[in-house]
Amino acid sequence: MTKVAIVGLGYTPPRPLTPDVSYKEMIYEAAVKSYHDANLDSHRDIDGFVTCAEDLIEGTSIFDEYTPDQLGAVQKPMHTITGDTLHGLAAAVMNIQTGLMDIVVVESHSKASNIKTYPHIINYATDPILNRPLNFHPHTIAGLEMQNFLSHTKTTLEQCAAVVVKNKKNALKNDLSCYGARLTTREVLDSPLTFSPLTQLQMADHIDGAIVFVLASQKIAKKLSKKPIWIKGCGWISDSPTLETRNWNVCEYARLSAKMAYKQAKIKNPKTQIDFFEVDDTFSYKELQHLEAIGVYKEGTAGRACLNGDLDPDGKTPVNVSGGCLGVGSLLEASGALRTLEIIKQLRGEAGPRQLKKANTALALSWRGIPSTSGATIIFSRK
């Protein structure tokens, strides 16, 4: 099987509101930039296309029908993944590894600002007979999970707040960020209680934007790009959808998707073999929960590491140097694309003021958000 690399990336600067452009125009801009970045002569050189989108988020049934034009994919093989970008990247890798395609494009975007009843849209992911009649806001589920996480791992509220402080500070060095800030853990904890123990500042806000990647087989990647970023391993897992019987103590989608990716990438010890991590931090505790689930920290130790500065850009284990969802904003199904975007910039040495000294191998982990237990992991490398 051929190796697969990302050879092109393009994006629109994320913003909380984008009333000036349609989602198609936003995606077109990202696609043109991405194809240029990949040194493609023409969009006609692309063999296949993947869009990551969910009908209820788009507000259009069978959204698959609306995806080709803005990518130059008219009458080309194209499919939609109702998942995060990392799921879409895994699909593209498999497309290429069939040997039928050499160049495949993955697109994801968010027009979150167009969804007027977002909590209700999330709520349609809960069980209609057993859960919805209770009429609780779906973010309650994050409160339930965080409460269990704190109790089970003995992680403290201050340690969770430290994640917010770190990521929002990191975001100040990222020109794509919308929610960078200098805060103290006290300010985070004193922000209004939302879904206890969560406070307002521990929850990511939404943004709009589009991100497009060009992937290529080994033979083509080396011709197109001087800095191909290789995909060394992909894993994706869905755990139980039920709120009644899921195991709240463990984060299986993170643990098992990472295990699947580690096996392909021949990673035995992620903490020493991976230089930095971009992991989902839609809520403060999720970053710590994810780091422990993927084996970078033992249970109950990630929070202390964060408070000690180990997760800072100059720490032992840099996590979310980009600013994460808390600092940059949440791009819904394109959140994994933001994680990937940062990793590619770092591995190429193009991260500007955020550039890490050691950036050879990195891990991206995405989560599909409330109320899901679905996630994906990808490991990227310069070699």
Added chain:
Amino acid sequence: MHLKGTAISKQDLDSGKVLFTRGDPHAHYTWDTGIGIGRYLEGLRKGKIFGTHCKKCNRTVIPPRAFCELCFSSNIEWRHLKDTGVINTFSICYVSWDAQRVQTPYLPAVIEIDGASKGHGILHLLDEVDPKLIRIGMKVKAVWKRPEERTGAITDIQYFKPY
């Protein structure tokens, strides 16, 4: 073969003999029209129909778009088109949204607009025409709302009629 089965009556449902849970969707969206469709709608508000022309493909399309989906260029030219065209296809619809039969049928049609390339047009409604006389290729013209009633929407054209 017709299998009748055991019918469920309204009484069965009302009395709780058959259990179910009811849910009313609360899914509300806005859709940013953007550059291409935004300018199209602005034109409709002024009683004008705009298309875009791709010089490379020599193609004039309507509804207009900010880029050509075939050659993938954004080098496009805006063109003011006529409010006349010919019927590409149509249907005479006797069933309404709630599955009721209607006396006066709806007359949706795809109208290829004069000045646009073959196959490019507007999906709209026909009126002031005997349904029996509608034909593919029939020439039709837009009937506009009064200027003060227009809102920048596809419904600023009330319907198309033969001329």
